[in-house]
Amino acid sequence: xxxxxxxxxxxxxxxxxxxxxxxxxxxxxxxxxxxxxxxxxxxxxxxxxxxxxxxxxxxxxxxxxxxxxxxxxxxxxxxxxxxxxxxxxxxxxxxxxxxxxxxxxxxxxxxxxxxxxxxxxxxxxxxxxxxxxxxxxxxxxxxxxxxxxxxxxxxxxxxxxxxxxxxxxxxxxxxxxxxxxxxxxxxxxxxxxxxxxxxxxxxxxxxxxxxxxxxxxxxxxxxxxxxxxxxxxxxxxxxxxxxxxxxxxxxxxxxxxxxxxxxxxxxxxxxxxxxxxxxxxxxxxxxxxxxxxxxxxxxxxxxxxxxxxxxxxxxxxxxxxxxxxxxxxxxxxxxxxxxxxxxxxxxxxxxxxxxxxxxxxxxxxxxxxxxxxxxxxxxxxxxxxxxxxxxxxxxxxxxxxxxxxxxxxxxxxxxxxxxxxxxxxxxxxxxxxxxxxxxxxxxxxxxxxxxxxxxxxxxxxxxxxxxxxxxxxxxxxxxxxxxxxxxxxxxxxxxxxxxxxxxxxxxxxxxxxxxxxxxxxxxxxxxxxxxxxxxxxxxxxxxxxxxxxxxxxxxxxxxxxxxxxxxxxxxxxxxxxxxxxxxxxxxxxxxxxxxxxxxxxxxxxx
Numbered sequence: 233x234x235x236x237x238x239x240x241x242x243x244x245x246x247x248x249x250x251x252x253x254x255x256x257x258x259x260x261x262x263x264x265x266x267x268x269x270x271x272x273x274x275x276x277x278x279x280x281x282x283x284x285x286x287x288x289x290x291x292x293x294x295x296x297x298x299x300x301x302x303x304x305x306x307x308x309x310x311x312x313x314x315x316x317x318x319x320x321x322x323x324x325x326x327x328x329x330x331x332x333x334x335x336x337x338x339x340x341x342x343x344x345x346x347x348x349x350x351x352x353x354x355x356x357x358x359x360x361x362x363x364x365x366x367x368x369x370x371x372x373x374x375x376x377x378x379x380x381x382x383x384x385x386x387x388x389x390x391x392x393x394x395x396x397x398x399x400x401x402x403x404x405x406x407x408x409x410x411x412x413x414x415x416x417x418x419x420x421x422x423x424x425x426x427x428x429x430x431x432x433x434x435x436x437x438x439x440x441x442x443x444x445x446x447x448x449x450x451x452x453x454x455x456x457x458x459x460x461x462x463x464x465x466x467x468x469x470x471x472x473x474x475x476x477x478x479x480x481x482x483x484x485x486x487x488x489x490x491x492x493x494x495x496x497x498x499x500x501x502x503x504x505x506x507x508x509x510x511x512x513x514x515x516x517x518x519x520x521x522x523x524x525x526x527x528x529x530x531x532x533x534x535x536x537x538x539x540x541x542x543x544x545x546x547x548x549x550x551x552x553x554x555x556x557x558x559x560x561x562x563x564x565x566x567x568x569x570x571x572x573x574x575x576x577x578x579x580x581x582x583x584x585x586x587x588x589x590x591x592x593x594x595x596x597x598x599x600x601x602x603x604x605x606x607x608x609x610x611x612x613x614x615x616x617x618x619x620x621x622x623x624x625x626x627x628x629x630x631x632x633x634x635x636x637x638x639x640x641x642x643x644x645x646x647x648x649x650x651x652x653x654x655x656x657x658x659x660x661x662x663x664x665x666x667x668x669x670x671x672x673x674x675x676x677x678x679x680x681x682x683x684x685x686x687x688x689x690x691x692x693x694x695x696x697x698x699x700x701x702x703x704x705x706x707x708x709x710x711x712x713x714x715x716x717x718x719x720x721x722x723x724x725x726x727x728x729x730x731x732x733x734x735x736x737x738x739x740x741x742x743x744x745x746x747x748x749x750x751x752x753x754x755x756x757x758x759x760x761x762x763x764x765x766x767x768x769x770x771x772x773x774x775x776x777x778x779x780x781x782x783x784x785x786x787x788x789x790x791x792x793x794x795x796x797x798x799x800x801x802x803x804x805x806x807x808x809x810x811x812x813x814x815x816x817x818x819x820x821x822x823x824x825x826x827x828x829x830x831x832x833x834x835x836x837x838x
Contacts, residue, residue, distance in 0.1 A: 342380075364527035462523065468499070483836060560572065570833060574815055621724025640671075690786075693783075787805075796825065
C-alpha cells in the first residue's frame with residue numbers, strides 16, 4: 233500500500249497557522265516549532281553593526297581631547313613668548329607702560345626677560361653707573377614696578393587654559409617662581425656684570441676689606457678664584473624722612489632681627505644719614521664672615537631676593553601688612569600678639585645698641601649716681617619720657633596739644649613703694665629712700681615745670697636749651713643784625729628746626745630751602761629723605777646734629793635701665809624703651825606704662 237503526499241504538502245508555501253494553533257510541524261525538516269513572544273536572537277553581524285555607533289562616539293571624544301591638549305600646549309608656549317627685555321619707561325608714580333627693548337634700561341627698574349627655555353621671567357636691573365645707595369624714591373619705585381611686572385606675568389599665564397588666577401596679596405614668605413635673581417641674570421648674560429660695582433662702603437667693612445674684595449673680583453674675571461661674597465644678605469640704609477632718630481633705630485633693630493631670622497648677613501650703610509656717621513654714636517656693628525655683595529645685586533624687592541635692601545623707603549614692603557600677618561601670633565590677644573615682632577626688635581637692640589666708649593662710660597656713672605639716692609634693693613628708679621614738639625598724642629582730647637604732666641607724675645609714683653596715696657591731703661612727695669623719679673624730654677620747659685620739682689634729669693651731659701638760655705649765654709639780645717639769631721628748642725623737637733640747625737642765614741635761599749623742603753611732607757611719603765644726596769652739610773650743622781642725636785641716645789640709655797618707665801606710645805622713643813626693658817620686665821610685669829590712651833606696644837607704625 234502506497235501512500236502519496238497531497239498537493240498541499242508538496243507546496244513550497246508554508247501552511248498558514250491559525251491563531252489557535254499550538255504546534256506546527258515542519259514537514260521538510262521534521263522539527264516541531266513552538267511559537268514565542270521573545271524577539272529573535274541577534275546574529276554576529278548584527279551585533280557588530282549595533283556597536284559601531286558607540287565606537288565612533290568614543291573616537292570623537294578621544295579626538296577632541298587630543299586637540300584640546302595640543303591647543304593647551306601651544307597656548308602655553310605662545311603665551312610666554314615675550315621680548316627678551318621689557319622695561320618700565322618712566323619714573324612717574326602713574327600707571328606704568330611696558331615697552332620692548334633688546335638691552336637693559338639705563339635707569340633702575342624691574343624688567344621682563346625670558347630664560348633659556350623661553351619662559352617669561354622678571355628681574356631688577358640697576359646699572360653699575362649708579363651710586364649706592366640709590367635715592368629712596370628709586371627703591372620705592374622699583375618695588376612698585378616689581379608688583380606690576382609680577383602681576384603682568386600672572387595675568388598672561390591666567391589666560392592659559394587651566395591656569396590659576398591669584399586674587400589678593402601674596403604671603404610674606406611667598407616665593408615668586410617667575411622671578412630671576414640678579415646674580416642669575418648676570419650669569420646668563422641678561423644683565424651686565426661689572427667689577428667696579430663691588431666698590432661699596434658699609435659700616436661693617438673697613439677700607440682694607442673693600443680693597444681685598446676688589447682684588448678678589450679682579451681675580452674672578454680671570455677664572456682663578458671666587459670672592460667670598462655672602463650667599464644671602466640684608467643691607468640697611470640709615471635714612472630718615474621725619475628728622476627723628478627714633479624711627480630709624482626701630483627699623484634698624486627690626487631689620488637686624490629679620491636678617492638673623494632669615495639667615496642673612498647684615499650690613500649697614502650710613503652714606504645719607506642726616507646725623508653723620510654711625511660710629512659717631514655706636515660701636516661698630518658685628519662684622520659678617522663674608523663680603524658684601526655687588527651693589528647691582530642689592531634690590532629692595534622681592535623680599536625673597538638673595539641680597540635685600542631695606543630703608544624707610546621700603547617699609548611698606550618689608551614691614552607692611554604681609555609682615556604683620558606673618559609674625560603676629562593669631563592665637564593671642566592684644567599686645568601678646570606682638571611678641572614675635574618684639575623679639576626681633578629686641579635682638580637688634582642687644583646686638584647694635586652699644587654707645588661709643590665715652591658716652592657708655594658716662595651712662596654707667598650716671599646710673600650709679602641715681603641708684604645712690606635710693607634705698608638699696610627696696611628703692612626704685614622710675615623714668616618719665618615726655619615727647620612734645622611735632623609729635624602729638626593719639627588720645628583724642630589731646631591730639632592738638634600734649635598729655636598733662638601731672639598724669640606722667642601720677643603714674644610714675646605708682647611704682648614707688650612708699651608713695652603717698654593720691655587722695656591724701658599730704659603733699660605727694662615720696663621719701664628719698666623709696667625711689668627716684670627721673671625725666672627726659674625734648675622740651676626744655678618741662679624740666680622747670682612745678683610738676684617736675686621732685687624729678688631729676690635723666691642725664692645732664694648734653695642738654696637741649698631754650699632760646700632764652702642761648703641768648704643769655706651768647707649775649708645776643710637780638711638787636712645786632714649781623715649776628716645770626718639763636719634758635720632754641722622751645723616746645724620740643726621740630727623737624728624744621730633740625731633741618732635748619734647750624735645753617736647760616738646766607739644759605740636761606742639755596743641749601744636751607746633744599747634741606748627743609750621735605751619737612752612739609754606727610755608721613756606716608758617715605759620715598760623722600762630730608763637731605764639731598766648732592767648737598768653737603770656744613771661742618772657746624774653736622775656737629776650740632778651730632779649733639780642732638782647723642783642727647784637723645786643718652787636719654788634712652790639711662791631711662792632704659794630704670795625699674796619702670798612712663799611715656800606716651802605715640803612717640804617712637806617710648807616704644808623703644810619698652811624694647812630696652814625687655815618683654816618680661818616691660819610688658820608682662822608692667823614695668824612699661826603708657827599714658828596716651830589705651831593703645832598697646834607696636835613696632836613700626838607706617
